Amino acid sequence: MIGPATYFRPEHRAGLDARTRALVDRRDAVLSPGYRLFYEHPVEFVRGSGTKLYSRDGDEYLDVYNNVPSVGHAHPRVTAAIAEQSALLNTHTRYLHEGLIEYAELLLAAFPPALDTLTLVCTGSEANDLALRVAKHATGRRGVIVTENAYHGVTTEIAAISPSLGGVASLGDWVRTVRPPVGDGSAMLQDARTAIAELQAAGHGVAALIVDTAFASDGFIPPSPETRSALAAVQRLVREAGGLVIADEVQPGFGRLGATAGEPSLWGFPRHDLSPDLVTIGKPMANGLPVAGLVARRELMQGFGERVRYFATFAGTPVSVAAARATWEVLHDERLPEHAAVVGAELRGMLDELAARHDRLRGVRGSGLYLAGDVVDAATGDPDERAAVALVGALRERRILISASGRDNAALKLRPPLPFSSADADRFITELDGALGDLG
């Protein structure tokens, strides 16, 4: 289930230096075997700044992978906000605190007017879990439709709608999958018709369709006029069946995708012409503190709030909110979505140019600073997981951090902190060029 070796495996142990080996051994002795380390040769970072991470040895790595520290590692404004609020007060949402209110006002102003109600939680998994609870409560139905390699999180409920974790066999019997919106989108539409019919026949009905608006684990699927109209049709069918539409913006949200139709944009759903009833947000929301949320139409939360007791101790605390607010301000003051659009286009152009020279690289796609490209067998053009994994490892040795993802684990996943510069792009492309050349 885990790819050949973007992760450390016990057989790599012999090749490690003494300190790394000792840390790995100590770690293995105390942490669950489920914990995995990146790379055959794991890295120990001790400091970060902007788009750079620094190892214990003092080596500088260019981060083209980490989407959580989205406004840059250890951004001084976020760090200062956390320090200041921690020293002052950190309680919960059952006392009044203006910080929470101000943040909610700022955030909701960036959504369509109908999406007017915020609930904060701590993780993307909790946000999606709550979104499904609300959808099931509001509709009185339990069927859920997801894309065929979707990933939405790790609670029991959300693992049961995440085929990328354990395949279709691991899903709840109230879950149906649809192909993602590729090509003319007709496959997705056809699958959605079948899914709805099956869920209704089984007595589950349709509570919700949930989609990651970057379709990242389904292979980073960009919208086209055809897929937009297919998604609109799927959305209509789901609504006709009494279901709700959930946009999972945990990964694409907060400006990573750069611009939509030439305008800087914070979210992925408008790119697909989706009009969700519920939107989940998380990862980059507080640049690394555990903050996530659910933005919803009020009527959905009204019924839920009246009949269900829901209180999340650690959510919406003054420190969490201070971190989220500072992250929000940096995102806007430093015009990072605009920057992501510009530098992302530049980087994509460079990748296209690289793909023209290297048979191993194809299908460069994505938006803003959320890009992908397939590593393929030069002869057959088929996805080549082994080569992708080798490339990720080779880049680590060149002090560049990326990862591989997608159904075949052969799509390079590029999602650097948003302050990624043209110089960073140059450095990355130089090393990728070299590593592709070495691949043969």
Added chain:
Amino acid sequence: MIGPATYFRPEHRAGLDARTRALVDRRDAVLSPGYRLFYEHPVEFVRGSGTKLYSRDGDEYLDVYNNVPSVGHAHPRVTAAIAEQSALLNTHTRYLHEGLIEYAELLLAAFPPALDTLTLVCTGSEANDLALRVAKHATGRRGVIVTENAYHGVTTEIAAISPSLGGVASLGDWVRTVRPPVGDGSAMLQDARTAIAELQAAGHGVAALIVDTAFASDGFIPPSPETRSALAAVQRLVREAGGLVIADEVQPGFGRLGATAGEPSLWGFPRHDLSPDLVTIGKPMANGLPVAGLVARRELMQGFGERVRYFATFAGTPVSVAAARATWEVLHDERLPEHAAVVGAELRGMLDELAARHDRLRGVRGSGLYLAGDVVDAATGDPDERAAVALVGALRERRILISASGRDNAALKLRPPLPFSSADADRFITELDGALGDLG
């Protein structure tokens, strides 16, 4: 479902000062209706220190309620650790970081040797959700046994085992309840026999028994020799049925209960002679940052880790771990479990003395700084929710923070930050005495 008025309700709005009313209105406009504020007259806190919270008006409140900032509000060592690590680095567990390893080593040394494997998550709900996932995976069964008014969290899965949220009707069909271990414990034992038989007859089998080791929502039940032997028998029956035992230490853990058999103790399960297979921890773990965890026998995590992909982005990050580590060090350096035992005993003595003078207060119980007492109808001796709620509100006006809990919402819930002093206890008792007198 929500008690009469430990919470703010719209009809209280007219009685508010202008600023509070404006904040409440702004809050209502943006947050889910599920968000609730404490008190008819909500409080706006802007600063905290030790056992005190300070309102915007500059009034000092004594905190006898908040168990999350367990080593004291805004403890300077914890605050400094958060500030320092935030300014340095905050990534995730797929790179090596010695802080995580050191913390896991420290923490596991405080558990019985068999409980040797740590998984970090962000919230108590996630910890219990993961514990059930592991138990179901390890046993191949799905039945879960909980106490009749249990609360374990808010994910879909965990709400389905939390009767205190929505009553027995809200539980999963794979859940059975047992009475808590009161009296000679025979009721619990009898219920457990029935629960196991029913779960087996329904084809669910028994995956786990899960208990909050303070039995807080079941009314704060202290152990006795009789309940200990009843729990031991229940534990044996569960194991004979192939199930696992989960101790939920999210609330009682990290020293709140003071001492067990005269020795300072961090956990609640040894008080009941329980030998859990899985232990969940959370709330006070990082003094307010979202940090929680699952401590388990390695063989359980081995199978789970090999076959299930589980990665929690925000869990075990350098900043989370720095906060947890500093909290741990303060807890030990300031000998807070010992302190909780001593001051808790003092406070309990004062409460007993108060109960002897006020017919309205009975059944003082608990351990360390986790105490309860029932507010009753003086004539009948029955739990009096209305009076309990009035008392909580009256104490808020006297600048003392407590709450009411339990099945009848008539048990006073006392769980102050652990540095609670004898002077704090005096101040609290003086005000409680006055408020009880005013109750009539």
